[in-house]
Amino acid sequence: MKKALIILIGIAAGIVLYCAPSAPKGSRKAPAGASDLAVAAQKTYVAPGDLDEFYLFASGGHSGQVYVYGVPSMRHLSTIPVYTPYPATGYGFDDDTKAMLGGLTWGDVHHPALSETNGEYDGRWLFVNEMNGRVARVDLRDFKTKQIFGPMPNVSGNHGSAFVTPNTEYSMLATRFSIPLPKGRSAPIDKYATEYKGIIAAVKIDPKTGEMSQGFEILTPPFDWDLGDAGKKVSDGWMFWTCYNAERATGKLEVTASQRDRDYIAAVDWKAAEKAIAEGKGDVIGGVKVIDPKKVPGIVFLMPCGKSPHGVDVSPDGKYVVGSGKLQGVTTVFNFEKIQTAIRNKEFTGDEDGIPVLKYESIKDAEVPVGLGPLHTQFGPDGYAYTSLFVDSAIAKWKLGTWEVVDKVPMSYSIGHLCAAEGDSASPKGKYLVGLNKLSHGRHLSVGPSQPESSQLVDISEEKMKLLYDAFTEPEPHYAQMIDAKKLKPIEVYPKEENKNPLAVWDVKDAGVARSGNTVTAKVILVRSTITPTSIEVNQGDTVKIAMTNIEQTTDELHGFGLLDYNINIVVDPGETKIVTFKADKPGVFPYYCTNFCSALHQEMQGYLIVKGKG
Amino acid sequence: MKTFFERSARFVAAPLGIGPRGLIVLAALLLLPAYFLPLWKMTMFAPQYPDGLRLSIYSWKLEGGNGGQDVKEINVLNHYIGMRDLAPSDFTEFKWIPFVVGALGLLFLRAALIGTISALVDIFVLYVYFGLFSLWSFGYKMYVYGHTLAPTAAVRVAPFMPPMFGHRKLANFDVYSYPGLGSYALAAVALALAAAVILAGLEERAEQRAEAAVAG
Numbered sequence: 001m002k003k004a005l006i007i008l009i010g011i012a013a014g015i016v017l018y019c020a021p022s023a024p025k026g027s028r029k030a031p032a033g034a035s036d037l038a039v040a041a042q043k044t045y046v047a048p049g050d051l052d053e054f055y056l057f058a059s060g061g062h063s064g065q066v067y068v069y070g071v072p073s074m075r076h077l078s079t080i081p082v083y084t085p086y087p088a089t090g091y092g093f094d095d096d097t098k099a100m101l102g103g104l105t106w107g108d109v110h111h112p113a114l115s116e117t118n119g120e121y122d123g124r125w126l127f128v129n130e131m132n133g134r135v136a137r138v139d140l141r142d143f144k145t146k147q148i149f150g151p152m153p154n155v156s157g158n159h160g161s162a163f164v165t166p167n168t169e170y171s172m173l174a175t176r177f178s179i180p181l182p183k184g185r186s187a188p189i190d191k192y193a194t195e196y197k198g199i200i201a202a203v204k205i206d207p208k209t210g211e212m213s214q215g216f217e218i219l220t221p222p223f224d225w226d227l228g229d230a231g232k233k234v235s236d237g238w239m240f241w242t243c244y245n246a247e248r249a250t251g252k253l254e255v256t257a258s259q260r261d262r263d264y265i266a267a268v269d270w271k272a273a274e275k276a277i278a279e280g281k282g283d284v285i286g287g288v289k290v291i292d293p294k295k296v297p298g299i300v301f302l303m304p305c306g307k308s309p310h311g312v313d314v315s316p317d318g319k320y321v322v323g324s325g326k327l328q329g330v331t332t333v334f335n336f337e338k339i340q341t342a343i344r345n346k347e348f349t350g351d352e353d354g355i356p357v358l359k360y361e362s363i364k365d366a367e368v369p370v371g372l373g374p375l376h377t378q379f380g381p382d383g384y385a386y387t388s389l390f391v392d393s394a395i396a397k398w399k400l401g402t403w404e405v406v407d408k409v410p411m412s413y414s415i416g417h418l419c420a421a422e423g424d425s426a427s428p429k430g431k432y433l434v435g436l437n438k439l440s441h442g443r444h445l446s447v448g449p450s451q452p453e454s455s456q457l458v459d460i461s462e463e464k465m466k467l468l469y470d471a472f473t474e475p476e477p478h479y480a481q482m483i484d485a486k487k488l489k490p491i492e493v494y495p496k497e498e499n500k501n502p503l504a505v506w507d508v509k510d511a512g513v514a515r516s517g518n519t520v521t522a523k524v525i526l527v528r529s530t531i532t533p534t535s536i537e538v539n540q541g542d543t544v545k546i547a548m549t550n551i552e553q554t555t556d557e558l559h560g561f562g563l564l565d566y567n568i569n570i571v572v573d574p575g576e577t578k579i580v581t582f583k584a585d586k587p588g589v590f591p592y593y594c595t596n597f598c599s600a601l602h603q604e605m606q607g608y609l610i611v612k613g614k615g
Numbered sequence: 616m617k618t619f620f621e622r623s624a625r626f627v628a629a630p631l632g633i634g635p636r637g638l639i640v641l642a643a644l645l646l647l648p649a650y651f652l653p654l655w656k657m658t659m660f661a662p663q664y665p666d667g668l669r670l671s672i673y674s675w676k677l678e679g680g681n682g683g684q685d686v687k688e689i690n691v692l693n694h695y696i697g698m699r700d701l702a703p704s705d706f707t708e709f710k711w712i713p714f715v716v717g718a719l720g721l722l723f724l725r726a727a728l729i730g731t732i733s734a735l736v737d738i739f740v741l742y743v744y745f746g747l748f749s750l751w752s753f754g755y756k757m758y759v760y761g762h763t764l765a766p767t768a769a770v771r772v773a774p775f776m777p778p779m780f781g782h783r784k785l786a787n788f789d790v791y792s793y794p795g796l797g798s799y800a801l802a803a804v805a806l807a808l809a810a811a812v813i814l815a816g817l818e819e820r821a822e823q824r825a826e827a828a829v830a831g
Contacts, residue, residue, distance in 0.1 A: 528691050529695075553684050599695075
């Protein structure tokens with residue numbers, strides 16, 4: 001009896017354990033062998049003092065910044081502040097950067113785009129978009145943000161950006177949100193399908209200076225434009241953007257915008273648009289020339305693509321356009337030649353607000369069964385494509401032309417974008433690929449509820465992809481660009497000869513304070529280990545302008561200027577002049593000091609702002 | 616005694632052969648590098664300066680490595696110990712050395728033309744004096760820099776002599792000091808002149824023996 005009871009309990013325990021396994025059955029992977037680990041360690045180990053092979057510029061999402069990593073070490077090398085003040089470099093505190101931020105203290109950075117020449121990265125500039133209708137240019141000579149362009153008229157939700165054309169003629173964008181235009185006008189939400197409009201816009205880039213200016217805009221139906229890519233080589237002159245919500249739905253979009261089996265990829269002949277604008281076509285909306293494709297045909301065409309496509313990526317030779325429908329298990333490959341033929345032969349199945357819809361069967365080359373939730377595709381140098389799979393949490397490797405899926409590697413977890421070395425250019429470098437994952441849980445020391453994102457380095461130099469390294473990145477790397485380190489030659493000090501600031505002084509004899517009415521201008525010199533002058537006297541209510549020149553010409557000799565109780569924090573690089581203007585509204589004595597540790601006598605590098613009270 | 620003076624007077628008045636004259640012209644040519652090659656080179660390494668700070672001393676200028684930046688950096692560092700800035704205006708040598716080297720060159724050519732042992736001995740003695748004086752002057756300058764430290768300096772160090780030749784550890788710096796190519800050329804000048812003197816002496820002695828043999 002007792003024995004039978006024990007057996008019964010034993011059987012019951014067995015059933016309970018079997019029905020509630022601690023891991024999915026058959027999921028136990030063979031643990032990586034010691035030799036695999038050794039190979040991975042060797043491939044990612046960059047010895048102290050050695051340098052990485054590639055730079056990775058990762059978008060910082062709603063942190064508003066760009067993060068620079070070295071590949072293959074995945075070490076975080078630097079943060080480039082773009083849309084958000086960054087006390088570490090004094091960004092957003094001095095007059096120039098404060099003016100550049102334009103009163104906004106956040107931006108949602110999505111898609112960095114390196115400047116290109118003939119479709120290849122040229123290492124001159126990095127363009128990054130952000131959702132409030134802006135595009136910024138980072139100069140890779142000094143890794144500094146030089147211009148923030150926008151918010152642009154009519155643009156609401158600048159998501160499909162900042163993709164550059166093959167010779168950096170334009171940075172192209174398309175809006176995620178549609179609103180009644182011009183901005184400032186309102187219309188009831190039930191008029192969404194007709195009164196709300198999306199925008200495709202071209203930001204003109206000066207080929208010499210990189211300076212951005214207003215290009216043209218194109219009016220679109222209220223689809224939610226998502227991502228884009230410029231055609232290259234055979235398809236140069238064309239831009240492609242995916243959209244979801246071809247349903248023109250409102251409300252609970254996760255349902256209402258997921259009804260159709262196919263949404264669209266817009267194919268835009270931007271050279272034709274450029275020509276139409278030059279011929280004086282287009283209407284002025286919100287102060288900018290806007291082309292209505294209904295009135296100016298031959299510029300925009302719609303390619304049906306299943307289902308709610310996210311990424312659209314043009315192959316290195318420009319022949320294929322890969323659209324990844326995030327709600328299905330295949331990625332769709334379109335053939336540029338076929339698109340052109342279909343346009344010529346008017347193989348249309350209908351239109352959307354006068355924009356012709358191309359016949360799917362006429363332009364499609366393949367539906368590649370990559371796996372669930374395909375999002376983005378990057379390319380290798382050898383005809384292989386790599387597609388991220390959000391739902392499957394993996395990367396699929398497949399061959400262009402044969403459309404054969406040859407390998408998959410799991411990602412931890414839920415990969416969004418991915419970035420192969422120069423993998424969206426006309427000449428991908430292969431070797432490394434970084435998966436930019438949305439979730440990281442459990443793969444790092446716990447840091448509480450606010451979790452870092454995970455970026456995983458994958459070796460793509462061989463037939464089988466191999467996971468090499470887990471790195472944890474600041475939120476939120478939407479997209480990244482990986483460039484051969486040899487292409488960048490950044491300066492490390494600003495040459496004195498290039499400093500044209502009229503308030504710059506280079507000899508401590510010339511430093512000093514001058515008053516003109518209620519404005520006090522202090523020409524300040526920062527050099528190891530004194531801030532000259534060591535005291536500045538003003539009256540309460542004065543406008544104080546402090547122009548600081550770091551007269552060092554030595555690498556890494558940065559000096560800071562922190563002014564207590566006035567919320568002023570400036571960092572001046574060697575050879576640079578920065579100006580901060582403020583109202584001395586608080587009386588008293590306020591110490592200022594060098595914030596950036598510079599020398600053995602760094603602590604002594606301090607002085608006093610004396611604000612004489614009115615009383 | 617009388618014969619010694621007579622003999623030596625005859626010796627110094629003797630004309631030079633083609634060999635010594637050639638050596639003098641060579642010595643004159645070897646003066647030229649002193650105008651465009653550094654005479655002395657100092658290199659300073661510290662943990663913070665793995666690539667080193669470099670100082671090249673020419674006959675007429677001071678040149679810092681890294682496009683001149685290293686001199687500024689050395690001055691920035693030296694101000695902490697109260698050392699004077701390395702300022703070209705402090706170096707009177709930059710004015711007189713180029714002049715003296717030029718004058719010596721002209722005297723060399725004169726000696727080669729006049730072609731007497733006396734002229735050769737003159738330039739040899741003058742040159743050796745110039746060389747030794749310059750070395751002393753350089754050493755003295757280093758001594759003064761290392762020993763004239765402002766009493767208000769943030770960091771007090773004992774007065775020191777920077778190395779002239781070889782390595783010395785100064786605080787966190789490993790300092791290496793060696794003659795530059797220009798100085799090697801100037802040393803070759805001395806060797807060429809010494810060789811000319813010896814050759815002229817041998818030739819003159821052979822001449823005298825020959826004369827004695829004829830007279831005998």
